[in-house]
Amino acid sequence: xxxxxxxxxxxxxxxxxxxxxxxxxxxxxxxxxxxxxxxxxxxxxxxxxxxxxxxxxxxxxxxxxxxxxxxxxxxxxxxxxxxxxxxxxxxxxxxxxxxxxxxxxxxxxxxxxxxxxxxxxxxxxxxxxxxxxxxxxxxxxxxxxxxxxxxxxxxxxxxxxxxxxxxxxxxxxxxxxxxxxxxxxxxxxxxxxxxxxxxxxxxxxxxxxxxxxxxxxxxxxxxxxxxxxxxxxxxxxxxxxxxxxxxxxxxxxxxxxxxxxxxxxxxxxxxxxxxxxxxxxxxxxxxxxxxxxxxxxxxxxxxxxxxxxxxxxxxxx
Numbered sequence: 001x002x003x004x005x006x007x008x009x010x011x012x013x014x015x016x017x018x019x020x021x022x023x024x025x026x027x028x029x030x031x032x033x034x035x036x037x038x039x040x041x042x043x044x045x046x047x048x049x050x051x052x053x054x055x056x057x058x059x060x061x062x063x064x065x066x067x068x069x070x071x072x073x074x075x076x077x078x079x080x081x082x083x084x085x086x087x088x089x090x091x092x093x094x095x096x097x098x099x100x101x102x103x104x105x106x107x108x109x110x111x112x113x114x115x116x117x118x119x120x121x122x123x124x125x126x127x128x129x130x131x132x133x134x135x136x137x138x139x140x141x142x143x144x145x146x147x148x149x150x151x152x153x154x155x156x157x158x159x160x161x162x163x164x165x166x167x168x169x170x171x172x173x174x175x176x177x178x179x180x181x182x183x184x185x186x187x188x189x190x191x192x193x194x195x196x197x198x199x200x201x202x203x204x205x206x207x208x209x210x211x212x213x214x215x216x217x218x219x220x221x222x223x224x225x226x227x228x229x230x231x232x233x234x235x236x237x238x239x240x241x242x243x244x245x246x247x248x249x250x251x252x253x254x255x256x257x258x259x260x261x262x263x264x265x266x267x268x269x270x271x272x273x274x275x276x277x278x279x280x281x282x283x284x285x286x287x288x289x290x291x292x293x294x295x296x297x298x299x300x301x302x303x304x305x306x307x308x309x310x311x312x313x314x315x316x317x
Contacts, residue, residue: 002072002073002109003073003107003108003109004029004070004071004072004073004075004107004108004109005070005071005073005075005076005077005080005105005106005107005108006068006069006070006071006105006106006107006108007023007028007067007068007069007070007071007077007080007081007084007103007104007105008066008067008068008103008104008105009066009067009084009088009101009102009103009104010064010065010066010067010101010102011064011065011067011088011098011101012063012064012095012096012097012098012101013060013062013063013064013065014095015088015091015095015098015101016033016065016067018091018094018095019067019084019087019088019091019098020033020067022084022087023067023069023084026071026080026083026084027071027072027075028069028070028071029070029071029072030069030070031067031068031069032067032068032069033065033066033067033068034065034066034067034068035060035062035064035065035066036062070108077105077106077107078105080105081103081104081105084103084105085099085103088101088103121134122134122137123137123139123140123142124165125142125145126165126168126169126172127168127169127171127172127173128144128172129144129145129146129172129201130145130146130148130168130172130197130200130201131145131146131147131148132148132150132168132193133147133148133149133150134149134150134151135149135150135151135225136151146200146201148193148196148197148200148226149222149225149226150191150193150196150222150225151191151218151221151222151225162305162307162308162310163252163278163279163308163310164193164194164252164278166278166303166308166310167194167250167252167276167278167310168193168194168197169303170274170276170303170310170312171194171197171198171201171248171250171276172197172201174248174274174276174312175198175201175202175203175248178202178247178248178274180202180204181204181205182198182202182203182204182247182248183203183204183205183206183207183244183246183247183248184198184199184203184205184206184207184246184247184248184249184250185206185207185209185243185244185246185248185249185250185268186198186206186207186208186209186249186250187209187239187249187250187251187252187253187261187265187268188209188210188250188251188252188253188257188279189208189209189210189215189216189219189234190210190215190218190219190252191215191218191219191222192208192218192219192220192222192223192232192234193222194250194252195207195208195219195223195232195250196219196222196223196226196228196232198248199223199226199228199231199232200226200228203231203248204231205231205232205233206228206231206232206233207232207233207234207235207243207246208232208233208234208235209234209235209236209237209238209239209243210234210236211236211238212236213236215236216234216235216236219232219234220232220234239261239264239265239268240264241263241264241265241267241268242264242267243268244268245268245269245270245271245273246268246269246270246273247270247272247273247274248273248274248275248276249265249268249269249273249274249275249276250275250276250278251265251275251276251277251278252276252277252278252279252310253277253278253279254279254280255279255280255281255284255287255288258277258279258280258288258291259287259288259291262291262292262295263295266292266295266296266297266315269297269313269315270315271315271316271317272314272315272316272317273314273315274300274312274313274314275292275297275312275313275314275315276310276311276312276313277292277310277311277313278308278309278310278311279308280308280309280310280311281307281308281309282304282307282308282309285302285309285311288311289311292311292313296315296316297313297314297315298313298314298315298316299311299312299313300312300313300314
């Protein structure tokens with residue numbers, strides 16, 4: 001079994017870049033930073049989560065940062081700890097206090113990291129009519145709710161994060177009043193969760209777009225898992241705006257991507273249709289609002305938590 005040495009060191013923020021570079025030069029396969037508030041919200045962090053996006057990270061208002069690095073074998077915990085301490089002592093001349101940084105180094109066996117978050121993910125009721133259930137768990141008895149079976153694989157979208165969960169609430173509300181037939185476009189479809197939810201709730205068809213071909217493959221499998229694959233299509237081609245006009249468009253992306261794709265996103269919303277934008281940090285809410293309003297969309301409702309905002313828009317008839 002592959003063994004790793006995990007090194008944890010809490011350093012002054014002023015020493016962060018230097019220590020990170022030293023760890024990587026030393027052979028670390030990766031270095032993670034952590035401080036209070038860096039990972040807001042709940043639920044597992046999976047590939048594609050907006051918290052792993054290119055948006056600005058949440059600011060570190062503290063004087064220290066915890067760095068965690070992983071060294072492959074034959075690294076030795078004692079040797080790596082001593083070497084790092086020696087480097088911090090030397091760095092103390094430039095960054096006072098670096099030599100006092102606490103270090104913890106220990107061996108760690110190779111793990112199935114996917115298994116860890118899978119074990120923590122349980123069936124999740126959303127809104128009034130859905131329950132999101134991991135594909136590896138027997139669906140619970142949930143009278144009055146439709147089970148959406150899901151395996152995100154390496155794609156984003158489990159319903160546990162506010163961004164996806166609030167989109168699912170809007171899916172349900174939109175479908176309650178939508179006049180059939182309803183065609184759906186899901187930009188940045190990830191696991192396909194939003195498109196599949198819309199289909200389960202009565203949409204005629206749904207088309208998912210994701211530039212990650214692995215995500216497209218996962219979405220297609222999830223559609224088949226939920227017996228809606230005859231009404232679901234997916235593509236890894238970039239959004240062009242020529243895909244058609246849809247009664248419902250989802251764009252659960254990140255602010256920068258929504259701004260870049262504002263023209264084709266807006267072009268795909270049919271007259272009288274709905275657009276839901278999410279994955280947007282509240283500090284970017286005004287920019288997104290301005291972009292959508294310039295393209296003829298009217299805000300209907302916004303839902304927020306401490307960091308994120310999900311907004312429902314409408315294109316006038």
